[in-house]
Amino acid sequence: MSKVDMETGNMPEDKFLKKVKEIILAHLEDDSFGVANLAREMGLSRSQLFRKLKSCSNYSANQLIRNIRLAEACKLIEEDTYTVSEVAYKVGFSSPSYFNKCFHDQYGCAPSDYLKTKTEQAVPVEKTLQRSLRPVLKIVIPAVMVLSVILLLSLIRNNSNTSVNAASVSEHSIAVMPLLDLSENKQREHIAVGLTDAIILELSRIKNLRVISRGSAMLFQDSVLPYSNIAAQLGVNLLLEGSIVYNDDSMRVTVQLIEPFPEEKHLWANKYEESSLNIIHLSNDISNAIANEIELVVDDSKKTSSVNPNVYDLYLKAHHLWLTQKPQSIRDAIDYLQQSMAIDSGYAPAYSLLAECYISLNKFIRNNDEKLKNRQNGRAAIDKALNKAIEIDGSLAEAYITKGNILGKFDYNWEGMKTMVEKGLKLNPNKSTGYIALYYYYLVKGELDKCIAMAHKAEELDPLNPRTLNTVANAYVLAGRYSEAIEQYQDVIKMFSDYGFAWDGLGYAYYMMGDTTNAIEAWSELHRIIGNTELVKYYQTESFKKSIRFWLDKTTTGEKMYCSNPSIIAMVHLFVDDPEGAMDYIEFAYKYKHLDLPFMIIKPNFRKLYNHPGFNEIAKKVGVNLNNYKKMNI
Structure with a gap:
């Protein structure tokens, strides 16, 4: 630990919390200021900050930042100088609607009603904030303060939006919480992430066990919510949490299995000491021990992998970079994967990840000619990588699912896609990406009941991933169930206020209901x-x-283009009753094989083109069954 870390870590609680508040206030209007920024300015790691805040305030950094923002919002509202939207931006909320929701959850009224109800408030806001910064575990607390703390905790727990109760959790389901890195050396974060993923993968092979995707569990990395709240939100009845400490040549992992319902019970705990060079062996040990504890049978055919340690370390670095979905990070990931293959060409997951990296890189190219050329040139490399992965390990589910996605979205070979994806899901039924792929398959077939079922299955496995939740809302839109879609989009936005796809979908749902005012408001948030x-x-x-x-003019002419996706531009032409303009861009999208084309032309407002011969011809070429959509009463 550095000198700065030690000074901050040993700081008295009151001074520590005062410094935290000063830093947050200094960045009050910066909506991008979050836990990572706060930890950096405090001279601590995220895990050190989490432990320190929990010990002296019992709140996570996210909760503390939000409480301080809301308290400052109250002061601005009392000045009666700014509109509610202006207040939201001044205290670091990027969305007024999300600000309204958080404010109401905290104070029991809308920001616009705050001044009216202020005199009825039992406790001034500043004192509420002070309580949130005060340690709650003291030996003697006056009765009134006890009641106040309980009420405040109740507000935060209610704000967790617990939508699933213990009774609705499936019989065997588990979430693996991100392993907490307690090492002094923070230069190997990819190991903690990689070990978490490896445990999830091993648990996913267990029959009759539903395993939540890592993305959803990540949301609770710094949470101090009770285990029952976390489990209820994830829809599971078991939680696995733990920590990892490693140095140059060894690693210690501590894990415990928790049953949160009906009363919290710690079922099992263990420590594992391994060479840090043998992570796969370690993940097998842990997952097998858990399997025994929950009395499930692990397939005897499962074998412990033997992988060169340097190869696996390079793979973990590549996977960690790929998750960021940034162009340069993905290029660096490809370099790491190629290094790993030069050492050992027999590690199947490296080839599957290489294919995903090639696919991801294509998304960042805006020029349509360059995008098409890159996709055509990269296709051979993608196929080669996936075929090699399957050749090495025929049980690698993700390779089949990726291969299926390529067959469908690149070649319009939807039956081939279905076959490959179903094979992958048979090998590992806990892959939410497989159900999303089948969602797309049933979209082009016009079988919306099955499409919605696949979206819900993906949601069950990854319940707090905005992409998954958005997929459910999109399915409702395509079925003409706009009210349900709006409710689902709004739920996504409550949790992920800056998720642009949700704002975009919300605007479209409002438009299809004839509410252009709310449509424009939603699209304003998007932009x-x-x-x-x-x-x-x-x-x-x-x-x-x-x-x-105006949007169309700025998108189709000039240097600054709001959008380069021809399928979307075609859809927007129909908003202003320009079917010929729409057809021009549909033909353009088909020429350049835009991946969104088959899924865009089935949107309800494209029904205006159902009698257009050219539209029907392109729909046929991309494999969309328009007949099923024409029968729908939307």
Whole structure:
């Protein structure tokens, strides 16, 4: 630990919390300021900050940042100088609607009603904040303070939006919480992430056990919520948590299995000492021990992998970089994978990940000619990598699922896609990505009941992933169930206020209901997130059709393009009743094999083109069954 770390870590609680508050206030208007920024300015790691805050306030950093932002919002509202939206931005909320929701959850009223109800508040806001920064575990606390703390905790727990109770949790289900890295050396974060993923993978092979995806469990990495709340939100009845400490040549992992319902019970705990060079062996030991504890039978054919330690370390670094979905990080990931293959060409997951990296890189190319050329040139490399992965390990589920996605989205070979994805899910039924792939299959077939079922299955496995939740909402839109879609989009936005796809989908659902006012408001939020301030200002002052025509003008001409996706541009032409303009861009999208094309032309407002011969011909070429959509009463 550095000198700065030691000074901060040993700081008295009151001074520590005072410094935390000063830093947060200094970045109050910065909506991107979060836990990582706070930890860096405090001179601590995220895990050190988490432990220190928990010990002296019993709140996570996220909760503390939000409480301070809301308290400052109250002060600004009392000044009666700014609108509610202006207050939201001044205290670091990127979305006024999410600010309203958090404010109501904290104080029991909307920001606009705060001044009216202030005199009825039992406790002033500043004192509420002070309590949130005060240690709650003291030997003697006056009765009134006890009641106040209980009420405040109750507010936070209610704010967790627990939508699943213990009774609704499936019989055998588990979430692996991200392992807490307690090592002094923070330069090998990929090992903790990789070991968490390896345990999830091994547990996913257990029959009759539903394993939640890592992305959803990640949301609770710094949470101080009770285990029962976390388990209820994830829809599981078992939690695995633990920590990892490693140095140059060894690693110690401590894990415990927790049953949160009906009363919290620690079923089992163990410590594992291994060479840090043998992570796969360690993950097998842990998952097998858990399997025995929950009395499930592990397939006898499962074998402990033997992988060169340097190969696996390079693979973990590559996987960690790929998760960021940033162009340079993915290029670095490819370099790590190629290094690993030079050492040992027999590790199947490396080839499967290499294919995913090639696919991801194509997403970042905006020029359509360059995008198509890159996809055509990269296809051979993708196929080679996936075929090699399957050749080495025929039980690698993700390789089949990725291969299926390629067959469908690149070649319009939807039956081939279904066959491959189902094979992958048979090998590992806990892959939410497989169910999302089948969701797309049933979309092009026009079998919306099955499509919605696949979306819900993916949601069950990855219940707090915005992409998964958004998929459910999209399915409702395509089925004409707009009210349900709006409710689902709003739920996504409550949890992920800056998730642009949810704002975009919400705007479309409102549009299809004939509510252009709310549609424009939702799309304004989308473009505020993206940074298109010129467009946001235009949306706020002009009519719906003028705003859409302005968007089209800025997208189809000039240097600054709000969108380069021809399928989306085609859809927007229909907002202003321009079917020929829409057809021009549909033909353009088909020419350049845009991956979104089959899934865009089945959106309800494309029904305006159902009698257009050219539209029907392209739908047929990309494998979309329009007949089923034409029968729907939407």
